[in-house]
Amino acid sequence: MEFIQDLLLFLKERKKWWLLPLILVILLVGILLVVAESSAVGSFVYTLF
Amino acid sequence: MKILGVSAFYHDAAAAILINGEIIAAAQEERFTRKKNDPSFPENAIKYCLQESGCRLEELDAVVFYDKPFLKFERLLETYYAFAPKGVISFIQSVPIWVKEKLFLKQNLRKLLLEIEPFDKKSLKLLFPEHHLSHAASAFYPSPFEEAAILTIDGVGEWATATICHGQGKELTVLKELHFPHSLGLLYSSFTYFLGFKVNSGEYKMMGLAPYGNVSSENYQRFVKQIKENLVEIKEDGSIRLEQSYFQYATGKRMIHEGKWGKLFGIKRRKPTEEITTIHRDLALAIQHVTEEIILLLAREAKRLTNSKNLCLAGGVALNCVANGKLEDAKIFNQIWIQPAPGDAGGALGAALAANHIYYGKEGLEKNGLDSMKGTYLGPSFEKTIHELTLRHHTEKAPVVQFDNFEELAKQTAKLLAEGQVVGWFQGRMEFGPRALGNRSILGDARSPVMQSILNQKIKNRERFRPFAPCVLLEDSAEYFEVNGPSPYMLQVKKIRAAHRKPLPANYQNLGMMEQLYVERSCFPAVTHVDYSARIQTVDGNYNSRFYKLLQEFKKITTFGVLINTSFNVKDEPIVCTPEDAYQCFMKTEMDYLVIHNCLFSKEQPTQSSIHK
Numbered sequence: 001m002e003f004i005q006d007l008l009l010f011l012k013e014r015k016k017w018w019l020l021p022l023i024l025v026i027l028l029v030g031i032l033l034v035v036a037e038s039s040a041v042g043s044f045v046y047t048l049f
Numbered sequence: 050m051k052i053l054g055v056s057a058f059y060h061d062a063a064a065a066i067l068i069n070g071e072i073i074a075a076a077q078e079e080r081f082t083r084k085k086n087d088p089s090f091p092e093n094a095i096k097y098c099l100q101e102s103g104c105r106l107e108e109l110d111a112v113v114f115y116d117k118p119f120l121k122f123e124r125l126l127e128t129y130y131a132f133a134p135k136g137v138i139s140f141i142q143s144v145p146i147w148v149k150e151k152l153f154l155k156q157n158l159r160k161l162l163l164e165i166e167p168f169d170k171k172s173l174k175l176l177f178p179e180h181h182l183s184h185a186a187s188a189f190y191p192s193p194f195e196e197a198a199i200l201t202i203d204g205v206g207e208w209a210t211a212t213i214c215h216g217q218g219k220e221l222t223v224l225k226e227l228h229f230p231h232s233l234g235l236l237y238s239s240f241t242y243f244l245g246f247k248v249n250s251g252e253y254k255m256m257g258l259a260p261y262g263n264v265s266s267e268n269y270q271r272f273v274k275q276i277k278e279n280l281v282e283i284k285e286d287g288s289i290r291l292e293q294s295y296f297q298y299a300t301g302k303r304m305i306h307e308g309k310w311g312k313l314f315g316i317k318r319r320k321p322t323e324e325i326t327t328i329h330r331d332l333a334l335a336i337q338h339v340t341e342e343i344i345l346l347l348a349r350e351a352k353r354l355t356n357s358k359n360l361c362l363a364g365g366v367a368l369n370c371v372a373n374g375k376l377e378d379a380k381i382f383n384q385i386w387i388q389p390a391p392g393d394a395g396g397a398l399g400a401a402l403a404a405n406h407i408y409y410g411k412e413g414l415e416k417n418g419l420d421s422m423k424g425t426y427l428g429p430s431f432e433k434t435i436h437e438l439t440l441r442h443h444t445e446k447a448p449v450v451q452f453d454n455f456e457e458l459a460k461q462t463a464k465l466l467a468e469g470q471v472v473g474w475f476q477g478r479m480e481f482g483p484r485a486l487g488n489r490s491i492l493g494d495a496r497s498p499v500m501q502s503i504l505n506q507k508i509k510n511r512e513r514f515r516p517f518a519p520c521v522l523l524e525d526s527a528e529y530f531e532v533n534g535p536s537p538y539m540l541q542v543k544k545i546r547a548a549h550r551k552p553l554p555a556n557y558q559n560l561g562m563m564e565q566l567y568v569e570r571s572c573f574p575a576v577t578h579v580d581y582s583a584r585i586q587t588v589d590g591n592y593n594s595r596f597y598k599l600l601q602e603f604k605k606i607t608t609f610g611v612l613i614n615t616s617f618n619v620k621d622e623p624i625v626c627t628p629e630d631a632y633q634c635f636m637k638t639e640m641d642y643l644v645i646h647n648c649l650f651s652k653e654q655p656t657q658s659s660i661h662k
Contacts, residue, residue: 003153010119022126030148 050411051104053095054401055158056115056183056393058151060086060249063394064094065427065481066102067401070413072191074101075427075481077394080626086250087623090161091397097429099165107168113404115396116180118154120207122147124229128299136300178403180206180396181364182223184388187399188363189216190406190413191421192386198355200347203364203392204234204249211288213351216361219406219413224354230299231291233343234366236281239296240336242304244329245319255333256371257515258325260580261562262334268327272335275313281339287346325514325562341372348381358383363399367391367540368483370584374542377533389425389538390482398481424592425538426488428479431628435646438632442650450649455595456602462644463602466494466612470641471508473617475631476595480624484539485616486586487520487596489624489631491640493575493613495519500575500613502567507639511620514562518584519576522600522610526587529573529611539586539614545571550581575613586614 011017054065057078065075074097079085081093099105106112125147129140150157155175162168178186184201199214199221210232213225227233237255238248246254262269277283282290295310297303307318316328348360360382367373367387377385388395405411414421439449452458462472474490485491491508493500505513518539526532531544549572554560557568571577590597604610617631618624619638625631628645635643635650643650 003156006155007119014120014123016123019123019126022130023122026126026144027148027152030144033145034149 050405050409051102051109052401052404053098053106053109053112054115054183054397054399054404055091055095055112056397056400057090058088058154059393060088061392061394062088062091062094063390063397063481064091064098065398065401066098066104067405068102068104070405070411072398072421072423072427074098074429075390075398076429076479077390077481077623079623080428080479083623083630085621085623092161092165095162095165101429105168106162106166106173109168109173110409111174111176111404112158112162113176113178113400114154114158115178115183115393115400117177117207118151120179122152124205124208128230132300139301176400176404176408178400178407179209181209181212181226182221182403182407183396183399184363184391185212185214185216185221185223185361185399186403186406187390187395188361188367188386188388189214189221190219190402191388191398192359192361193416193418193420194359194361194384194386195416196357197359197361197386198351198357198382199361199363200351201362201364202233202344202347202366204238205229205232210234211347211364211366213347213354215355215357219410221403221407225286225350227288230293230296231289233289233340234364235296235298235304236289236291237336237340237366237369239298239304240332243307243310243314243318244333245321245323245325247321248304252365253368254512254515256337256369257578258330259333259337259371260578260582261330261514261565262337263327263331263558264334264338266327266331268331269335272314272332273339276335276339279313281343283339283343283346285346286350287343287348289343330562337369337371340366340369341375344369344372344376345379345381348376348379352381360385361388362386363388363391363395365392370540370542371582373540374582377541384534386420387538387540388482389422389480389484389486389540391540392483395482419591422481425481425486426478426592427481429626430478432477432646435628435648438628438645439648442632448651450651452647452649455647456598458644458647458649459595459598459602461649462599462642463606465642466492466603467606469494469497469500471500471504471639473631473635473640473643474596474599475617475625475628475643475645477593479626482538483616484586485614485624486537486539487588487593487614489617489626490520490614491617492599493517493615494607495573495576495611495613496607496609498567498569498574503639504575504613504615509615509619510638514566516566516578516583517576517613517615518586519573519611520586520588520596520600520614522597522604523587523589525604525610526585530583530585532585532587535587535589536585537587537589537592539584542582542584544581545573545577545583549573572609573611576611
């Protein structure tokens with residue numbers, strides 16, 4: 001929660017809302033990559049692509 | 050008010066602690082982990098800072114990180130977006146690191162701090178000043194000035210690569226910024242890479258190589274012209290525009306397009322093990338001079354914007370001591386003060402100072418004409434742990450002499466130095482910043498024509514062409530060197546006075562690089578570079594009375610209060626931190642003697658088991 005709050009504050013302060021979708025996609029893909037690297041979820045992630 | 054500053058995760062991780070505006074302790078993580086330029090979370094440096102200050106984490110008002118991770122991520126995204134599809138692979142590679150570590154820095158910092166000791170997560174404030182604000186704060190607040198122009202120049206922080214600020218009391222105003230990808234630091238690093246040195250640590254080697262270049266050679270003149278016409282556009286205010294088609298650092302993991310540089314300069318990138326030739330020397334000199342030109346323009350712009358008489362400098366480029374010396378000679382400002390840890394390690398200190406003065410609005414210590422860096426002796430001391438080493442040294446059947454009287458030790462050490470011995474000198478608190486200033490130093494006789502070669506080859510194992518720096522009694526400095534005042538942090542290069550120079554042989558220009566270096570060109574050949582310059586440390590009795598005393602004793606014997614002072618380490622290792630590190634370094638090199646506090650270690654066979662004076 002704190003992260004999302006900080007991120008939204010940052011985007012508001014910088015007036016860079018256009019970065020939000022980009023950051024969300026990167027976060028999702030990134031989290032998927034990090035999870036895939038380190039857990040049993042890896043084999044399921046493979047089928048997603 | 051208790052504030053801990055932290056820099057980490059890029060290079061040169063460090064920690065620093067302030068109590069009520071006073072700098073209590075600061076240290077770089079590499080000294081504890083023994084990994085040069087260690088970027089990892091500075092767990093050991095933080096533990097040391099807490100111990101030295103007698104603070105616990107839960108007592109701190111704030112922990113301050115030296116840059117803004119979100120702003121850096123914004124730069125990353127916008128840069129890749131601007132250059133797309135170039136750099137897509139590098140972008141994909143960097144995403145997991147950002148998602149895993151850097152983007153969640155606040156949460157990760159708390160987690161890492163909790164591994165040191167428990168504290169209440171809700172009550173500990175975490176702050177993130179901008180990278181260049183941290184540099185500016187590290188330059189201005191500890192300086193002796195109430196008011197000053199501030200110039201910070203480095204590779205890159207978030208967006209800024211150079212800033213001009215104005216400091217007045219506790220106020221610090223950013224007046225002008227130069228933004229990525231246009232960066233003087235990255236331009237200099239690109240040449241460092243092209244000339245076969247390591248980026249982020251080999252810049253000073255290229256700076257040491259530059260004086261071997263020939264300013265009247267055709268190559269040098271061609272290189273300066275080509276750099277200015279093709280690589281960098283220099284504006285009147287010192288801002289620059291780098292022609293990005295020649296560079297790769299914005300989107301890739303390499304600094305430059307080697308092929309395009311090869312075509313431009315007519316030489317291939319030098320491999321690290323390849324011989325250094327005349328053309329490499331001329332190219333190093335050309336970029337050094339272009340860098341100096343840009344720094345002087347930036348300083349003039351800082352003067353124009355602030356009309357200040359004083360200048361404070363920080364950022365990695367402030368380690369370019371040759372440019373610093375020329376900046377002082379240009380007399381744009383009456384006084385210049387350079388943060389002794391101007392690189393990212395000093396950012397930890399700057400971040401803490403910025404929080405203290407700007408965020409909390411607190412005053413620093415009263416300025417009485419001196420800086421508040423305490424001679425930059427802000428690291429750990431180990432006065433109680435020497436006993437074990439002396440015992441171990443006895444078992445290795447070499448003598449240790451323990452002196453009750455420091456004056457006797459200083460006399461004995463000065464005598465050894467005057468006889469041409471190389472002495473490791475370990476005293477008191479470790480220096481903060483890249484220079485050894487007499488507490489973690491290797492010393493030798495600057496008058497000896499062979500000492501440069503002995504130190505480079507037998508002890509430091511480093512490149513033969515690199516010069517050594519002198520330390521000199523403050524009161525004698527103006528007699529030997531063209532100095533305008535004290536230089537306690539070894540951050541300025543100045544020429545040796547004409548009276549102490551010796552004439553060069555008629556065939557000097559035809560000699561090879563090493564032959565040129567070994568020509569005896571002054572009464573201190575070991576510390577005189579080929580252009581008669583020297584990176585000077587002036588020593589007074591205020592901050593390091595022991596080192597001052599040693600120089601005085603050396604002067605009594607030789608009439609010269611000048612010694613070689615080089616950092617206590619070997620090539621590619623950090624400077625020693627503990628007596629154990631110093632002892633290990635002493636035993637594995639051809640150093641003749643080692644002084645730790647009041648003990649003199651040698652390698653000769655003992656004539657008696659121990660001498661106690």
